[in-house]
Amino acid sequence: MQLQPEENARYRRAMGHLLVLYTQVDQFIMEACAARIASAPDDTARLGLAKQVGDESRHVNIQKRWMQAFGVEAEAVISDQSLERLKQVFADLDWVDYLTDLYLVIEALGSQAVEEVVPLTDPGTRESLRIPLEDELDHVAFGLSQLREALAALPPAEREARLQAIPGRVETLVARLAELELPVLGWFADVGCDPQMLVSVLHRRRDALLESLAA
Numbered sequence: 001m002q003l004q005p006e007e008n009a010r011y012r013r014a015m016g017h018l019l020v021l022y023t024q025v026d027q028f029i030m031e032a033c034a035a036r037i038a039s040a041p042d043d044t045a046r047l048g049l050a051k052q053v054g055d056e057s058r059h060v061n062i063q064k065r066w067m068q069a070f071g072v073e074a075e076a077v078i079s080d081q082s083l084e085r086l087k088q089v090f091a092d093l094d095w096v097d098y099l100t101d102l103y104l105v106i107e108a109l110g111s112q113a114v115e116e117v118v119p120l121t122d123p124g125t126r127e128s129l130r131i132p133l134e135d136e137l138d139h140v141a142f143g144l145s146q147l148r149e150a151l152a153a154l155p156p157a158e159r160e161a162r163l164q165a166i167p168g169r170v171e172t173l174v175a176r177l178a179e180l181e182l183p184v185l186g187w188f189a190d191v192g193c194d195p196q197m198l199v200s201v202l203h204r205r206r207d208a209l210l211e212s213l214a215a
């Protein structure tokens with residue numbers, strides 16, 4: 001990738017923000033999963049959550065090391081206050097809603113967004129994302145299979161009602177994240193990713209996930 005000095009400065013600034021964001025989100029997920037272990041419905045769920053806590057802490061370490069090498073200003077992009085509020089929101093969700101919000105939205109759509117950026121990144125950033133993105137596939141598979149199982153265990157009418165409610169949940173969480181007012185699409189644009197293309201990829205992924213859940 002050959003960038004002019006000005007483009008290069010813009011790229012580094014935007015990639016720095018995206019790396020900080022990814023790290024903050026991973027740390028948030030790590031804490032959300034840890035908080036769920038005690039109330040998880042069975043051993044499979046408990047073990048999956050515990051493994052994920054380990055994975056996310058490894059991701060946070062990998063990313064922190066890379067950000068230091070890359071010379072990123074490690075200033076948080078999401079405030080502590082917003083993170084605390086979000087943690088509280090997640091803590092209050094029942095198991096089905098927790099699985100929906102964390103795995104369908106944050107893990108599946110979040111890592112899809114990161115995947116879209118990978119081909120545009122510098123080699124060091126790309127390497128820093130390799131292990132985390134491999135693990136995210138596992139996390140999404142775990143969360144969605146738990147969600148499928150939890151839905152299947154409900155009486156048919158309730159399962160149907162929960163399924164019907166999922167698109168609305170996705171909208172609500174996306175709106176809540178939008179309230180953080182992070183110029184994320186601008187950062188994606190500055191690293192060379194077409195924001196319109198990104199949004200339509202995410203919509204397609206969301207629709208495919210919803211379809212596979214209902215099947």
Ligand SMILES: [Fe+2]
Pocket residue numbers: 026055056059132136
């Ligand atoms: Fe992660």
Ligand SMILES: [Fe+2]
Pocket residue numbers: 029056107135136139
């Ligand atoms: Fe993850």
